[in-house]
Amino acid sequence: MGKNIKILICAHKDSRLPQHEYFYPIQVGAALTNVRFFSAQDHTGENISGRNPHFCELTAHYWAWKNLKYDIIGLNHYRRFFDFDRSFPSFSPDRSFIDTNSFLKEKYCFPNLEYLLNNYDIILPPKRHYPYNVATQYAISHIVNDLHLLKEIIQETTPGYAGAFNTLMYHSNAYSGYNMFITKRKHFDEYSQWLFSVLFQLEKRVKLSAYPDQARLFG
Structure with a gap:
C-alpha cells in the first residue's frame, strides 16, 4: 500500500526532514527562484507556483491535485x-x-492510514481554541473585508456550503489550521475543486495588501 500513499512536505528553503517512504518533499514557489533543493518543485506541470506569496503551501496542494495520482x-x-x-x-x-535534532533522531511512524481512512474521511490537526469566534479571531489578525468577500463568494457560487461557513466562522471558536490533512483521493479531488474555485473567484475581487503577511490571505 505504501506506494499508493504520498504525504507532501512543502518547503520554501532547504530543510532537514524526517525520512519515510510516504514523504514527498516539494519546493514551493519554485517559479520565483533559480535555487533548487528538492527533486520535486511546484512549478512543473499544471501549477500556480508563481502565486506562492499569496497562496503559501496551497501551491503544493494545487500541484499535487493536478499532477499526482495516489490513493x-x-x-x-x-x-x-x-x-x-x-x-x-x-x-x-x-x-x-x-x-x-531531537525530532530527527526519532523514527517517524505513521499509523495504518488505509485502515483509518476506511473509517474516517480525513485526518486533520487538533483544533485550536480561542476565547471568541473564528471570525473575530480573523478580524483581530487580518483584514476583515477579505473575510466578508469570501462569505459573499461562497453564498453566490456554492450556496450549499454557506450554512457550514457561517457555523464555523460565527458560531464556533475552534478550527484545524495550517492546511494540513491526510485523505483519500476522492475527497482530495472534491475538496480541491471546491477550494480553488472559491479562492480563484476571491482572487479576482480582492485588493491585495502591500504588507506581505496580509497578502498571504488565500493561504
Whole structure:
C-alpha cells in the first residue's frame, strides 16, 4: 500500500526532514527562484507556483491535485508534522514543539492510514481554541473585508456550503489550521475543486495588501 500513499512536505528553503517512504518533499514557489533543493518543485506541470506569496503551501496542494495520482494524499510543512504518538491526544495541546535534532533522531511512524481512512474521511490537526469566534479571531489578525468577500463568494457560487461557513466562522471558536490533512483521493479531488474555485473567484475581487503577511490571505 505504501506506494499508493504520498504525504507532501512543502518547503520554501532547504530543510532537514524526517525520512519515510510516504514523504514527498516539494519546493514551493519554485517559479520565483533559480535555487533548487528538492527533486520535486511546484512549478512543473499544471501549477500556480508563481502565486506562492499569496497562496503559501496551497501551491503544493494545487500541484499535487493536478499532477499526482495516489490513493491517499496528505500535506505537511517542513516544520510542522502530525504527531501520532501522543498518549492522551484528547488532552494534549493543539501543537507541541521539539528541536530539530531531537525530532530527527526519532523514527517517524505513521499509523495504518488505509485502515483509518476506511473509517474516517480525513485526518486533520487538533483544533485550536480561542476565547471568541473564528471570525473575530480573523478580524483581530487580518483584514476583515477579505473575510466578508469570501462569505459573499461562497453564498453566490456554492450556496450549499454557506450554512457550514457561517457555523464555523460565527458560531464556533475552534478550527484545524495550517492546511494540513491526510485523505483519500476522492475527497482530495472534491475538496480541491471546491477550494480553488472559491479562492480563484476571491482572487479576482480582492485588493491585495502591500504588507506581505496580509497578502498571504488565500493561504
